[in-house]
Structure formats: structure tokens, C-alpha cells
Amino acid sequence: MSPEFKAEVNKPVQERDNSFEYLYKYHPDAILRIDCSGMILYANDSASELFNRPQDGFSGSHYSSILTKSEWQKEISHTNEAYFPHTREIILQGERICKVTSVPILLEGTIQGFFLNFRDVTEMKRAEEKIAHSSYYDELTMLPNDRMVMEKLEYITSQEIERTAIIKVNIDRFKYINEMFGKRTGDAIIREIGGELRKLVPKQFFVGRFFNDEFVVIAHRLQDTDFFYTIAGEMAKAFKKRYIIDDQEYHVQVSFGVAIYPDHGTHPDMLLKKSDLALKISKESALGRYNEEKSQEIERRYFLQKELMHALRRNEFLLYYQPQFDTRTNQITGMEVLLRWNHPALGIISPAEFIPIAEETGLIIDIGKWSMQEACRQLRHWQKTKSPDLRLSMNLSVKQFYQPDLVPMVTNVLRDNSIIPEHFELEFTESLSMHNSETFIRTIRELKNIKIHLSIDDFGTGYSSLSYLTQLPLDKIKIDRSFVHNMLSSKQDEIVIKAIIGLAENLGLQMIAEGVESEVQAAFLEAHGCHHMQGFLFSRPLPHDQITEMLSKQYIS
Numbered sequence: 181m182s183p184e185f186k187a188e189v190n191k192p193v194q195e196r197d198n199s200f201e202y203l204y205k206y207h208p209d210a211i212l213r214i215d216c217s218g219m220i221l222y223a224n225d226s227a228s229e230l231f232n233r234p235q236d237g238f239s240g241s242h243y244s245s246i247l248t249k250s251e252w253q254k255e256i257s258h259t260n261e262a263y264f265p266h267t268r269e270i271i272l273q274g275e276r277i278c279k280v281t282s283v284p285i286l287l288e289g290t291i292q293g294f295f296l297n298f299r300d301v302t303e304m305k306r307a308e309e310k311i312a313h314s315s316y317y318d319e320l321t322m323l324p325n326d327r328m329v330m331e332k333l334e335y336i337t338s339q340e341i342e343r344t345a346i347i348k349v350n351i352d353r354f355k356y357i358n359e360m361f362g363k364r365t366g367d368a369i370i371r372e373i374g375g376e377l378r379k380l381v382p383k384q385f386f387v388g389r390f391f392n393d394e395f396v397v398i399a400h401r402l403q404d405t406d407f408f409y410t411i412a413g414e415m416a417k418a419f420k421k422r423y424i425i426d427d428q429e430y431h432v433q434v435s436f437g438v439a440i441y442p443d444h445g446t447h448p449d450m451l452l453k454k455s456d457l458a459l460k461i462s463k464e465s466a467l468g469r470y471n472e473e474k475s476q477e478i479e480r481r482y483f484l485q486k487e488l489m490h491a492l493r494r495n496e497f498l499l500y501y502q503p504q505f506d507t508r509t510n511q512i513t514g515m516e517v518l519l520r521w522n523h524p525a526l527g528i529i530s531p532a533e534f535i536p537i538a539e540e541t542g543l544i545i546d547i548g549k550w551s552m553q554e555a556c557r558q559l560r561h562w563q564k565t566k567s568p569d570l571r572l573s574m575n576l577s578v579k580q581f582y583q584p585d586l587v588p589m590v591t592n593v594l595r596d597n598s599i600i601p602e603h604f605e606l607e608f609t610e611s612l613s614m615h616n617s618e619t620f621i622r623t624i625r626e627l628k629n630i631k632i633h634l635s636i637d638d639f640g641t642g643y644s645s646l647s648y649l650t651q652l653p654l655d656k657i658k659i660d661r662s663f664v665h666n667m668l669s670s671k672q673d674e675i676v677i678k679a680i681i682g683l684a685e686n687l688g689l690q691m692i693a694e695g696v697e698s699e700v701q702a703a704f705l706e707a708h709g710c711h712h713m714q715g716f717l718f719s720r721p722l723p724h725d726q727i728t729e730m731l732s733k734q735y736i737s
Contacts, residue, residue: 210278210298216291218243230276230298243296246272263291269301277302320367321374324388329396332386333448336400336441344441345408347397348455349377352433354393361430368425369432380415396452405440412438413467435459437468484529485537491521492547498522499555500721503730504573504692504714507706512731514571514605516714517555518721519547539577548580549589556597556604558724563603566731573605575637581612582619587626594632605633607658621651628653635692639680650687657684659710661695668700681709 204211210227214220223231223238231238231246247270267281281297318325324332336344351357351373358366370393377387377395386398402408416436423430437458439445444454457475461468491497497519504514521529538544552574559572580586594601606627612620628634635656659680666673677693684691693705696715705713719730 207297210300212238212243212246212296212298213285213293214243214296215293221293227298230272230278230300272298275302276300277305318374318389320370321389323374323378323395324386326388326390329386329388329390329398330448332388332398333451336398337446337448337451340442341400343402343405343443345397345399345402345405345412346439346441346451346455347399347412348390348437348439348452348459349373349395349397350435350437350459351393352435357430357432365425365428365430369423369430372420372423372425373432373434376420380418396455402440409438409467409469412436416467435468437461481537484534485541487523488521488534488537488541488543491523492543492550494524496522496524497547497550498723499551499558500723501558501727502714502721503719503727504571504712505718507702507711507713512567512570513712514573515559515727516607516721517551517572517574519551535577539579542579544577544579545583548577549593552590552593553596556593556599559603560597560599562728562731563599566728569603570731571603571605571633572599573607573633573635575607576612578612581608581623586623587630590627590632591630594630601631602633605635605656607635607637609637624652654689656690656692659691659693661715664693664695664701664705664715665697667704677705677710678708685709 205224207224208226210230211224212220212227213222220238220241220243223235225235227238228235263284263286265281265283267279269277269279272278277300279299279301281299283295283297284291285293285295316325316328317323333346335341351369354366354369357369370389374387374389374395377397381387381397382399385400386396388396388398390396399408399412416434419434421431421433423432437455437460439451439454439458441451445451454475457478458468460478461474498521500518500520501515502518503512504516505511506513519531519535521531521534523529535544538547555572555574559570562570576586583589590604590606593599594604624634633655634653635658636654637658638660639657657680659677663673663677663680667677668674681691683689690712691710692712692714693710694714696702696705696713696717698717701715702713702717705711722730
């Protein structure tokens with residue numbers, strides 16, 4: 181204790197500055213003055229409020245009326261500690277949390293009593309607890325949040341606990357639910373799913389909300405992995421599919437993906453990644469189990485999706501062209517444009533692999549515009565140098581066909597490259613009409629108004645061929661390669677091809693068979709009136725320089 185402090189507390193109270201009395205009386209903390217036996221000598225206004233008794237109700241009261249004997253004895257003990265101010269935390273009357281600072285009153289080195297300062301910290305403590313709770317628990321579902329999930333996984337992997345299952349639970353198409361029905365409905369569904377998980381998952385297992393529409397279940401110390409998969413699969417099947425929110429019914433699909441520690445990883449991030457891959461596999465069954473082969477396929481798809489976003493800017497796309505022949509003259513009459521992706525690390529990637537990804541992500545719109553522009557530029561070059569009447573055909577996917585600016589875009593590309601519309605052909609599959617029949621017919625007619633040629637690709641494999649043929653201003657039918665491939669061995673396919681040829685002739689439509697690979701197939705088609713063909717018998721799809729070489733040999737119309 182400093183000499184200045186000791187001198188001050190040894191002064192008689194009446195000799196001290198009166199300002200201390202005002203501070204004492206009006207201080208916001210509750211202050212009691214007690215003697216060494218524990219009798220309360222004085223209490224300030226804040227003490228009356230804290231202890232809910234009038235000021236004169238303190239006089240003659242013992243400190244034990246406020247605290248238990250063991251607690252008040254600690255405050256007024258005559259140990260060495262008592263000669264110095266000290267603070268401890270107590271729970272007052274079973275509900276208020278206070279920090280009590282005991283300051284000894286010394287006279288000539290002897291303790292004469294104590295000032296006890298009670299600071300009510302109840303609200304502060306509750307706020308701290310709320311902050312601590314919110315940092316580890318999700319406010320919407322009251323389940324442990326992603327922070328606690330990660331700490332739980334860190335503990336499991338660092339302590340090398342026995343085999344543990346990490347189950348990712350995902351609400352399918354949750355973004356769509358939020359967009360269509362609003363965040364309030366989305367939040368209500370999240371709460372319902374969280375409650376459903378708590379109900380279905382055994383009490384000893386951990387359940388947490390990991391991210392937005394994802395939950396994580398951690399099932400530790402698995403004795404029998406196969407048995408666990410059986411139980412987990414039953415749990416997945418038992419999950420509710422319909423939820424009633426504000427008297428409205430919503431159908432919700434939930435997917436489950438499982439990875440096992442340490443079999444599939446020994447680090448939290450790896451285990452979460454593997455369980456996420458298992459989620460993608462779960463689209464085929466109620467419960468997705470991590471599988472190396474299928475996961476590699478999924479990882480490749482996601483890698484391609486990421487790379488596809490930059491492929492156009494990096495000039496990685498190539499156009500190949502497959503010649504279309506008139507077998508009566510053995511001359512090239514047109515070219516079908518085929519897109520290829522030359523990835524710097526993976527090499528040439530098949531359109532069958534990347535086109536669905538481009539379609540799903542919407543990247544096909546910009547890729548399609550580039551393809552059309554580049555193909556028409558090349559066509560113009562061939563028309564000026566090799567074959568003035570050469571035609572070009574391109575296939576349109578669903579996203580491309582229904583893009584709002586399709587007709588203006590085609591018009592501008594043809595104009596920019598000085599292409600006569602009759603030399604340009606767009607191919608579309610008949611199944612396109614299933615998406616929006618009215619828009620489909622309107623767009624077809626608008627395209628025809630700019631005088632380009634229109635062709636149905638893969639004819640005979642769709643749904644509404646005959647009904648739409650009479651309504652659409654078509655120029656050509658493409659006979660699907662599947663019929664061509666099987667027509668010599670399948671009586672049914674032979675009949676279909678003959679019927680398509682007859683139908684085209686009666687409607688005044690041109691026709692072309694694709695996928696022709698043998699002389700026998702070509703002879704059959706010619707014998708029945710189909711003279712335009714493309715396929716490996718004539719030429720594989722080739723880059724523009726090899727096509728230029730073919731045209732230079734005068735195999736042109």
C-alpha cells in the first residue's frame with residue numbers, strides 16, 4: 181500500500197474533504213460501510229435500490245442478511261489480503277450478478293471496518309453470454325453454427341478419435357425457394373429442416389447448421405460402418421418431403437452425403453469436401469456415399485465449369501466443320517459447324533461433355549454468339565475464294581433458342597459478314613418445342629422472316645414431330661444417326677426412315693441423313709430418295725484449314 185493511500189485512509193472521516201461524502205452518497209454503484217463484526221453502518225442510495233430496502237432498513241442489520249456467512253466472512257476477514265482492496269464476483273439473491281470490491285478502513289494500521297462496493301454486472305454478463313452464444317449457435321435454428329462444426333471436426337481429427345461419419349445435409353434448390361417464395365418462407369423451411377434433423381438424428385450425435393441451406397451431422401465412434409449406412413439411409417428416406425408454412429404446402433427435397441473419418445480424409449476441409457461430393461452422388465439415391473470414381477467425375481465437371489468461365493476470353497474454343505455431300509454429284513453443298521474446346525492442360529474436350537455445362541451455367545449464350553460470328557466470317561472467306569453458294573448450318577441449344585435477342589443477333593451477324601440469309605441454316609431439336617410451344621412457334625416464324633433456312637435436327641427422336649411439321653415454316657429434316665445406324669439390322673428403324681423420307685417429299689422439304697458410315701448405308705438411303713448425307717464415310721469434322729484444302733480440290737457444287 182502506498183504511503184499516500186495509507187495516510188488518507190487513516191484520517192478520521194470527519195476530517196476528509198466533504199466531496200467524498202457526495203461521491204459516496206450518489207455513486208451509481210451500491211456502497212455499504214460495515215464494521216469488523218459485519219454490522220452495516222451506512223448504505224448509499226444505490227444500495228437501497230439494489231437490495232430493495234429503505235436506507236433506514238440497513239441500520240443495525242448484519243451483512244449476513246445480504247450474503248451467506250461464508251461469503252461475507254471472506255469480505256471482512258482479517259487475513260493479509262483484507263489489508264488491501266480486492267474484488268470478487270458473487271450472485272446476489274440468486275439472480276443478480278455483482279462484482280464486490282472490498283476496501284479496508286484503516287486507522288493506525290488497524291482495520292476498523294470496510295467499504296463494500298457492489299457493481300451490478302448482470303446485464304453485461306447476459307450480453308456477454310448472448311454474444312458468446314451467438315458466436316457458436318445459429319440464431320435461426322438454435323443449432324451449433326459453422327464455427328462450432330469446424331471446432332468439432334478439428335477436435336475429432338486432432339485427437340484421432342475412432343471412425344466418425346460426417347454427413348452433409350443439403351436442401352435442394354433452396355435458392356429457387358428463396359427467390360420464388362421469399363426469405364421469410366425460406367427461413368421457415370430452414371427452421372423446419374433443423375427441427376426435423378434434431379428429431380431424426382440420435383441424441384448422442386452432433387447436429388449443426390453449416391451454411392445457409394446446409395447442415396452437418398457428426399456421428400462419432402462408429403462400430404459398424406455398413407450398419408451405420410443402413411441406419412443413415414433409413415433416416416434419409418424418413419425425412420419429410422412436405423412442409424406447411426402459413427397454411428401453404430411446400431415440397432422440399434433434402435439430400436444426404438456421407439464421408440468417413442479417417443477412411444476418406446484426416447482433415448476437416450477434406451472431410452467436408454468428400455461429404456459434399458457424396459451429396460452430388462446422392463442425387464441417384466436417398467443417401468450418397470463417398471465413391472472415388474464418381475467423385476472424380478463430379479470434380480472434373482466442377483473443374484470444367486470453373487475453367488469454362490475463362491475459356492472464351494483465353495481463346496480456347498475452336499470450330500470444326502463437317503462437310504455435307506450431295507451423293508448425286510459427289511460435291512460438298514454445305515458445312516455443319518461443330519464447337520470444340522482445346523483446354524491448355526486437358527487437350528480437346530468433347531462437346532458432349534462441356535456443352536451441357538455451358539447450357540446449365542448460361543455461358544452457352546456468349547459462346548454461341550462467338551461461334552456464329554466466327555463461323556460466318558469463315559463462310560464468307562470460303563464463298564469469296566472457293567465456293568460462292570456454300571451453305572453453313574449451326575445447331576441451337578435450348579438456352580440459345582430462347583435468348584431474347586436471338587433474331588436481332590442472327591440478323592446482325594449475317595449483315596456484318598455479308599452472308600446471304602439463304603446460305604445460313606439454323607438447326608434445332610424438335611424437343612425444344614416442349615419448353616414453351618407458343619414462344620417456340622413465334623421465334624421460328626421470326627427467324628423465317630429474315631429468310632434463313634430452318635432445319636429440325638435429330639428428327640424422329642422427339643415428341644411432337646408430325647403436329648409441328650404442319651405449323652412450322654421448315655426447309656429441311658435431318659434424319660437422326662440412331663435410325664441410320666440401325667436401319668439395316670432393325671426392321672422398325674428401316675420403316676421409320678422410309679416414312680421420314682416419304683413425309684419430307686410429300687411436304688416439299690429437303691432432307692439429309694447424318695451419321696452415315698458405310699457404303700451400304702449410303703446405297704440404302706439413295707435407293708429410297710435421300711441424296712444429301714454427312715458422316716464418317718465422307719469426312720470427319722475437320723478444322724478450317726483442312727476444309728479449305730478439300731474445297732480447293734473442287735469437291736464443291
